[in-house]
Amino acid sequence: MFYALNQFFISGLSHDDIIENRVLEALYRRILRAHKEEKCFKVIVVIPLLPGGFQGRMDDGGATTVRAIMHWQYRSISREENSILEKLNSVLGPKTDDYISFYGLRTYGRLGDDGPLVTS
Numbered sequence: 001m002f003y004a005l006n007q008f009f010i011s012g013l014s015h016d017d018i019i020e021n022r023v024l025e026a027l028y029r030r031i032l033r034a035h036k037e038e039k040c041f042k043v044i045v046v047i048p049l050l051p052g053g054f055q056g057r058m059d060d061g062g063a064t065t066v067r068a069i070m071h072w073q074y075r076s077i078s079r080e081e082n083s084i085l086e087k088l089n090s091v092l093g094p095k096t097d098d099y100i101s102f103y104g105l106r107t108y109g110r111l112g113d114d115g116p117l118v119t120s
Contacts, residue, residue: 001042009047009102010072016082024076024084031099035092041099047073049104077102 012019013028027043034041050066078085088096108119 001044008069008073009045009076010069011076011084013082013084013087019072019076019082027100028084028087031088032091034099035095043100044103045077045101046103046105049106 010019011021011024014025075083077083106119108117110117
């Protein structure tokens, strides 16, 4: 099992000319190896729904960096041919879910002292 907990998940595959971090490539190759060898291997990636503990609104002017981070995370995970899910789905199909999962962390609290429990 591979478990990653990070503020950001931005990485690329070997043919990605934009993102140079190659964590995705290592995970991709390891998952394919486990599949070929019919061995149990699971990647669990946990990231916050909003990176960096951002407290503002996504349409605020100060959220530009957060929106950029979220764009590149989404691209790394599931958008275009450079994403790990697209690449794995093209090879493994529905078996992809047996090897990799993504989870988002949420915060919660009360509105006021005796208010209802809410989540972000």
